[in-house]
Every structure is written in structure tokens, then in C-alpha cells.
Amino acid sequence: MTSIEFIVRLSNILSRARAKELSDLLAGISSVGGATPVIPNEKDLFTSLMFALRDAVTTAARDPIDQELLPVLGLAHYGDAAFVGQQIATFRSASQKHGIAANPDFMMLQVHLRTLQDVVDGLRKAVLESKETPVLAGQGTFDLQVSDYDEGAVPAARLASVLDDLRNLYEDIGRSLGSETSALRIRYIESGSDIRISLEGAGDAIRAISDLFSEAWERIRNRRHRDATAAFASLRDGMEAVAELRKRVKDDDFPADEAARLERAISTRLESLLSQGVLPQHIEAAESFDRDRVLRTVRDVKLLGAGTTEEATDAESRRDSPAS
Numbered sequence: 001m002t003s004i005e006f007i008v009r010l011s012n013i014l015s016r017a018r019a020k021e022l023s024d025l026l027a028g029i030s031s032v033g034g035a036t037p038v039i040p041n042e043k044d045l046f047t048s049l050m051f052a053l054r055d056a057v058t059t060a061a062r063d064p065i066d067q068e069l070l071p072v073l074g075l076a077h078y079g080d081a082a083f084v085g086q087q088i089a090t091f092r093s094a095s096q097k098h099g100i101a102a103n104p105d106f107m108m109l110q111v112h113l114r115t116l117q118d119v120v121d122g123l124r125k126a127v128l129e130s131k132e133t134p135v136l137a138g139q140g141t142f143d144l145q146v147s148d149y150d151e152g153a154v155p156a157a158r159l160a161s162v163l164d165d166l167r168n169l170y171e172d173i174g175r176s177l178g179s180e181t182s183a184l185r186i187r188y189i190e191s192g193s194d195i196r197i198s199l200e201g202a203g204d205a206i207r208a209i210s211d212l213f214s215e216a217w218e219r220i221r222n223r224r225h226r227d228a229t230a231a232f233a234s235l236r237d238g239m240e241a242v243a244e245l246r247k248r249v250k251d252d253d254f255p256a257d258e259a260a261r262l263e264r265a266i267s268t269r270l271e272s273l274l275s276q277g278v279l280p281q282h283i284e285a286a287e288s289f290d291r292d293r294v295l296r297t298v299r300d301v302k303l304l305g306a307g308t309t310e311e312a313t314d315a316e317s318r319r320d321s322p323a324s
Helices: 003-016 019-032 040-061 066-073 081-093 097-101 104-128 156-177 203-220 225-238 240-250 256-275 291-307 310-320
Strands: 139-146 185-191 195-202 278-280
Touching: 003 019, 003 040, 003 066, 003 104, 019 040, 019 097, 019 104, 040 066, 040 081, 081 104, 097 104, 139 156, 139 203, 156 195, 156 203, 156 240, 156 256, 195 203, 203 240, 203 256, 203 278, 240 256, 256 278
Parallel strands: none
Antiparallel strands: 139 195, 139 278, 185 195
16 A cells, blocks of 8 residues: 555545544543533534444445554444444433543543544645645646556566656657647656556646546456457547547648657557556546456457467456356
């Protein structure tokens, strides 16, 4: 797991748990203490916040990555409905705030949630804000992920090839659009098992690259091995960048031989990047979809040829498909 993913996941858990509200409520009660009565609104708010904490923990427990964070974060036991119910009953039975302030479970929870929130805020400032540099007018950003194909790491040679293909694709797209492009800049590279890369360049070229990946992904995401080759063969004709090139040639605004070269180059670079496991981070981000399986199929079509049989890939598709 990358540091960015850790921060985002932890932040999401705490947000769903309404951790800051719960910590602030308990801190406020502790600061008053004494014989001050606990008012009904405070009891109702505590009940609501504890249910939010329980629901956040049970939701995280259903995620294979988040569930590994819960014991480390010290929150796993808050997914136990009986334990949470007991905590709510204890709070609601208290008539005076000093009774709550003297309860070690409540005060430990307050300090624990505050500490976790401080950790997230500190990491966000140190890691994320340092990477969120201002983007100049007319520039755009493009965040992508390089899959490790569940093999544990991305080889350095593949990463170098990906960066070279991205630079060439960016320059070819710029020429096809007839626009001046600034140099493609790496904003950051985040390494985990997969690798995340954030790029910055001319806005129109960056948007065109993002659109190319989206178009290509729609064509290959549901294809099996025997169909992926045909999808690649038809991909070039469906590219908006290629359509724009052909329009410019028709309007005598671009040399036909140079347009043909660029068509081949853009198509080849895009196919090469897909075959090396590259996808924008936003694609399928909100869906439960096996990106790595599709990317392995693309890799096998483009790089292994006969080394991967149609029957083997069909078998993998059946194995990965939900049972009917």
C-alpha cells in the first residue's frame, strides 16, 4: 500500500466514523466535569456518533485492505455491536458529566480518536500537500497507475519504458492537435506494489490522452483473448485524436503522410502502454472490476502472442467471473 493510499483510506474511515465529532463531544464533557448534568441532546448525539463509528468499522471490515488497518488503528472492537451497545448504555445512564469524564473507556476513546486525526492531518500535510503544487493556467494533470499484475512489484525496466511511451504519446498528441505543448513534467511517483504517477502538461494534450485511455478501455474491458486483437485493430479508427487528424488532412491543414505516421504512432504507443499495465487512476475506480485480469489479457495479446493460449485465457475469465 502506498503512503497516499494509506492516508486516503485512514481518512475515509475516520470521516465515516465522524471521529472528530465524537472526540470533540467527549473532550467538551471532560473539560466541564463537576456536577454539571448530562443533557438529553448530548446523550442522543453520543448514541448517533457511536453507531456511526460501529458502521464505519463494519464497513471497513468488509474491505480486504481496510480490514487489515483496523487492528493496527485500534478500532476493530468498535465493530462489535454488543460492546458498542454497552458503551452507549453506560453513557446514557450517567446523570453527571464528571461520571463520564472519570470513565477510562470514554477518555481513552477521546484521546485515541484525536491522535488518529492528528496523524492523518500530519501525514496529509507532509505527503499530500507537498505534491499538490499549483497547476499553471493552460496546464492539466494526468494521474495513472502501473499494475504489478499481482506479482509484487513493477520492474524498473517496465517503468522506464512506460515513461518513454508517455512522453512520446504526449508529443505526438500535441502535434496532431496542432498546439504548442510544454514539456511533460512528472509531479510525483508513488511506489507501492503498483506504481502511481502524476504528470503535468499542456491541458488539451493531457485531456486528449485521458480520453484515449477511456475509449480504449471501453473497447477491451469485456474482451477475452480471441477478441482483444480485433479490438486493437479497430481502435485506431475510433480515436477522436485520429478523427481530428483526418479532418485536418481533408481541410488541407496537415500533410497526409505526416498524419498517417502520427496515427500509427499514437495507436502503437497507446497499445504499448495498455500492454504494460498502464491505466488512468479514475478508470473503474468506483467499481468492483478486476482491472489486473483485463490488463494481463492485453499484455498476453501484445507481448506473449502464442505463449498464452485462448483456452487458458478463457479458463481464467471463467475462474474470475462471479458464480451464477
